[in-house]
Amino acid sequence: MELIQEIIIFGTIKGCVYALIATGFTLIFAVAGILNLAHGTFYMLGAYFTYTLFYVLGIPLPPAILLAAVLVGALGMLLDRVFLKPMRSSHTYVLVLTVAVAFAAQEIILLTYGSQGMNIPNLIEGSVNLNGVVVSWHQLLIVAITAVVLIMLWLVLTRTRYGVATLAVSMDEDGARLVGIETEKVFNLSMFASAFLAAVAGALISPIMSMTPEMWNMPLMKAFVVVVVGGIGSLTGSIMAAFFLGWLETFTGFVISPKLTEVVSLVLLTVFLVFRPSGILGRRLH
Amino acid sequence: MPLLEIENLVVRYGSALVLDRVSLAIDNGECVAVIGPNGAGKTTLLRSISALKDWEGKMSFQGRDLAGVSSSQTVALGIVQAPEGRHLFPQLSVRENLELGAFLAKEKAQKDTNYEYVLELFPRLGERLRQMAGTLSGGEQQMLCVGRALMSSPRILLLDEPSFGLAPLIKEAIANAVRQIRAKGTTILLVEQDAHMAFELAQRVYVLEEGHISTTGTSKELSEDPSIRSSYLGL
Amino acid sequence: MLANLKTPAQRHTAIFYGLIMVGFYFVPVFSDNFYLLSVFTTAYFYIIFATSWDVFAGYSHLMNFGHALFIGIAGYLTAFVDLHLGLPPLLVLPMCAVVCGLLGMFIGYLTLRMQGPYFAIITMAFAAVAYESAIMFSEYTGGEEGIPGIHPLTDSLIGDYYFVLVVMSLIFLFLLWFTRGRWGLVLKAISQNEDAVLASGINTAWVKIRAYSISGALCGIGGSVYAYSLTHVGPTSMEQVLSTTILIMAMVGGMGTITGPFLGALILVLFNELSRDMEEYRLLIYTVMVVVIIFFAPRGIVSWGQPIARAFKLGGKRGQAGS
Ligand SMILES: Nc1ncnc2c1ncn2[C@@H]1O[C@H](COP(=O)(O)OP(=O)(O)O)[C@@H](O)[C@H]1O
C-alpha cells in the first residue's frame, strides 16, 4: 500500500514539473508552429537566473524566482522577434536555429558558472509525513504552485481578450487575422508565457536536482514525449500526459529498476509516434 | 470618390505572376461581383485587399492609402472578409466565434446590435449557439462565416464564393442573406464562380481571367454578351 | 560527369572542389605531423557524415536529428565482427553498408508519413533508444566504456590517412553523381510539392525510402571506418550532440547541395581545431558563429559562392542562368 502511495505522490510531483515544461512547449507550437528546441534552455536559465538573483543580488527566493521567470520570458520574446520571425514558417530553419541557440546558451552558462552542479535552497525547509510517506514541504509546494499556475493559464486563455485570441490563432491563423487579431502580438505573448513556464519549472526543480550547463536536455526530451503522447496542440492532453509520464516513470523506478526510468519515456515516444500517429496528431499537421 | 479603389494591383507567388495590373473601383453602397474560372486569382485579390498577402500597386479605401496597412488595421477600417475555406475556429462554439468576430469592436451596444442582426439573418445559428463550429454542417458553417464578418460592422464585405459546395436550398438561403445585407446598405464585393448568382446579386461585374480583368460592365450588359453567356452562363 | 558541366559556373565549381580534393592527397607530402593529419582525418569523417546526411535530409527537408544512429550501429557491428570473427575491413565495410542501408530503409518505411517536426523527434528518439540500449546491455557493449581493441585499418598513420581519404572521396563522388542526376531532381521536387510528383506517376514513398537507405548505408561505411580509426567504439558515437553537429554542419554549408555539407564539415572541423588556443572561449565562439551563419545565410555558405564568383567575374551571366 505504501508503495502505491509513494508512486502516486512522487509521480505527481514529477508530473507537475513535466506539466509546467510541456504546456509552454505545446503552447508555442500550437500557436506559431514553432518546435522550439531551445525550450529546455529557458528551463535552465530559470534556474541559473534565480541562483544569481538570490545569491549574488540577495533578493529573497520567491521574488527572485518570479523575476527570473519574467526575464527568461523576455528573452524568449527576443529570441522569437530577432531570430525566428524572419523564417517562422520554415520548420527546418526553426529547428536548426533553436538547437544552435541551445548549444550556444550552454557554453555561455558553462563559462559564467562553471560545470559543477549547483543548487538553490528549498522555498520552505522541512518535510511532512503523509500517511507514512515522507515528502518535503518544497515538493508539496511544487504541486501547489503548478496547480495555481496552470489554473491561471487556463483562466487567461479562456477569459481574457488576448487569451481567447491566442486560442483562435492556434486554431486558424488566417481566421484570426481576418477578425482583426494582431497575430504578431499573440506570438510574442505566447513566447513569453512559454519561456516563463519553463523557467518556473527550472527554478522549482533546482533545490532538488543540481543545475548544470547540460540540464536543458532532460526537459526537452520530456516535452517531446508529453506533447506526442498528449497530442500536439492540445494543452489538456499535454497536462494529462505529463502526469501519466510522471507516474509511469516513478512506477518503473520503484517497481522495476531505477536504471529504466529514462528508457520509459523513449519507449513511450517511439511507440506512440510509430503506432498511434493518427490518434495523436494535432490539427496543425493533419 | 469610390469607397475602394484598386489600381494596377500586381501580386506574385514566388516568381509566378498571379494578378497582373488589376484595377477596379467600388462605390459606397454598391454590390459588385468578380467572376472568373478556377485559378484566375479571385481569392488572391481578396487576400491582398485584406492584407493577408503582399502586393504591389495602389489600393485606397475611403481615400486612405492601403500600402503597409496590416490585416488587423484593415479590419479596423471596415474591410471585412468571409474567406474561402471559411477559416472558422473549429473548437470554439458558435457564440464564441461570433464574439471573436467583434474582436476590435469597442462599444458593447454595437456588439449587441450586430449579434441580434446576425441571429435574425441566420436563425439557424441561434439554435446552435453552444455547438462547436467544427461540428456544424457546411451550410451552417458558411452562415457562421458571413455572420462572424458582420459582427465587426463592415463598411465593405468581401465574400469569397459563399455558395461554394452548398445544396441548392442552402445556396438560396445564403443568397437571400446577401440580398438583405445589400438592402441594409453595406457595400459588397462578391467573388463567385457561379455566374448566375453573381449576375443576380450584383449591379456590376468584373470578369477576371488568368490574373487580369478581361471584361467589365453592368450585370445586365454582361448577361447579354454572347461570349460571357457561353463561357460563364452555359447558354 | 564532365559532360554535365555545361556552364562556366558549374565548371568553376568543379575546379574548386577538384582542387580541394587534390590538395587533400598532397597534405602528407608536405607534413607528416601527427596532429595535422589527425585533424584532416577528423574532417573527412565529418564530411562523410554530413554529406550522407544531406542526400536524404537535405534534399527532402525532413530533418534527421539522429544520423549518428548509423555511426554507432556500424561501429558496434565493426567491433563485433572484427573481434569475434576477425574479418578484414574490406569485407566489414560493405557489411556495415548493407546493415545500415536496411536499417535506413526500415526507419524510412516507419516514418514515411511524418511531417517535419515529427520526423525530427522520431529520428532523435531512435538514436536515443540505441544510445540507452548500448549503455544498458553492457555485457555485450561494454556499457559506457564501450569496446576497445578494434584492429587498426593499416599499420601506419599515413596509411590510415589515405584509407579514410579514399573512402571519403568515393562517397563524395558517388553522392555528387547520384544527386546531380534524375534522383536528385525528383527528391528536390518532392520536398517542394510531393503531390505534384505523385501525380506524375512517381512512387514518392519509394524514392524517399531509397534515399534514406543510401544515406544510412554511406554513413554506415563512415561509421565503420571511424571505429577502426579510433580502434574503439562507445555510446558517444551515437550521442545526440554528434547527430546535431552533423546537421548543423550541413545547414551551415548549405542543405541539399552535397557540396555545402562538404564545405560546412571541413570549415567547422578546421575552425574547431585551429582555434584551440582560444581555450575555453572556443566552443562559445563556435556555437555563436553557427547561430550567426544560420541566421544570415539560412541557405548555407555555398549560397555565397555565386556573389563571390560574380565579384571576381567568374561564371559570368550564363553561369547564373544555368544554375
Ligand atoms: N499559396 C500559394 N502558393 C503558390 N501559388 C498559389 C498560392 N495560392 C494560389 N496560388 C496560385 O495563384 C493562382 C490564383 O489562385 P486563386 O487566387 O486561389 O484563384 P481563384 O480563387 O480564382 O480560384 C493559381 O494559379 C494558384 O495556383
Ligand SMILES: [Mg+2]
Ligand atoms: Mg478561390
